[in-house]
Amino acid sequence: MVRKRLEGKVALVTGAGQGIGRGTCVALAKEGAMVAVAGRTESKCVAVAEEIRASGGTAIALRCDVTLRSDIEDAVSRTVRSFGGLTTVVNNAQSLRDGPLEFATEDDISLSWESGALGTFRMMQAAFPHLRENTDSCIVNFGSATAIRGSTGFGAYAMAKEAIRGLSRVAATEWGRYGIRVNVVVPHALSPAAAEFHAADPERAARVLKAVPLGRVGDPELDIGRAVVGLVSSDFGYMSGQTLMLTGGA
Template identity: 40%
Template sequence: MKQLNEKVAIVTGAGQGIGKGIALCLAKRGVKVIATGRRAEPIEQTIAEIKELGGEGFAMTCDSADRARVEEVVNVAVEKYGTVDVVVNNAQAIVPSAPVEETSYDNMLKAWQSGVIGSLNYMQAAFPYMKEQHEGRIINFASATGMFGIAGQLAYGSNKEALRGMTKIAAKEWGQYGICVNIVLPGAESPAAKAWAEKFPEEYAKQVNLNPMKRFGDPEIDIAPVIAFLAGPDSCYFSGQSVIVDGANSIMP
């Protein structure tokens, strides 16, 4: 079984926020990181920081909903490093809030294409290599928005709950190949959260105060180490689980 520092990981949405924190955290632990995102500049900056730290990796632009491009990313990773050991499906398009009756088809489609479909694209593209080596880690991302049914978040929340369903089914089917599939529900200071705080400072302060730890998590310090555990050898019997990392703000029954 490979140690974490022997692994190759694809991190989607790695140009900012949680994705960037994960990419940096894994790289500091010796993981070779392929950083993807829709815009070149942010992911290239992430890789530049990784190399400054003495790490290894490269950046490739990719919209996760573009299946052909996803397959290209995986193929390039395999050509360069021999395999793909870990896929971190962090990327997700954010769509406007709306009540159920006003949620548009286009926004539903955008949320699901970037989330469920995009994650499935990477899972299926990496599967043959993980199956062949009888070892792999898939780490998807959900949200308390879907788990607890936050009003106004139909497109985003329903997509995130579908991701939880897909994770559990894949874990059941792929366990026989040594592939662990888990999903993380983070509570962190992402760029989207910061933008929301600037727009609604009083509501932001209220939400921070409701958190038992009186703060939101740091992407690299608080969230990413959990991803490192899920990506490493110590999680080889841990699969199909929803892991909430938000300072006890959300506790699953």
């Protein structure tokens, strides 16, 4: 039997109940990783975990609000107890409330910050003692093209997403000695949030799509999840501290 690329890997994915999170979990599981599907809405995570198991994969569902350190520590502990360790963390969870900067409130900024930058930091810190026990552990964090471009109406979100990229570069430098690689993925893919954006402002959505040279929106599993599989695998074993743009050339 051909050995799958990620056999022996244990991955904990946040924001995993839908969209890119779900696609990433499915892609990881198809390559042999044992996957902890973590998110705020437990029922969605249960559905994803059942989908993976129905296809022959290994997965558990975990309720995890990344704004709560207690939830994160519990998710990490349950993953380690279930699968015997932890080699991979994918920080996808992020909430936002968009709008022009002149009308943004500190509550808007706090929502993005707590769920994004601080949520990512909390998970990385909680997972670190377990990741350092392996010779090839990997963290994949999620950035955003809206932050890199400075897209109108996404100030609070951009703050959190660019903070995540800075955090990732520092972690790659400090934790490389333990064999922990840290990279960032910037995706453009179908998701519930993207669907809401398209429905709310179809003209702007059409302009965004027109600016994508490949002419389509990415698939959460095939375009984003499969790329995460590559980053997690030994194929990218010498890549750390980098940002991988998965935006169809935009």
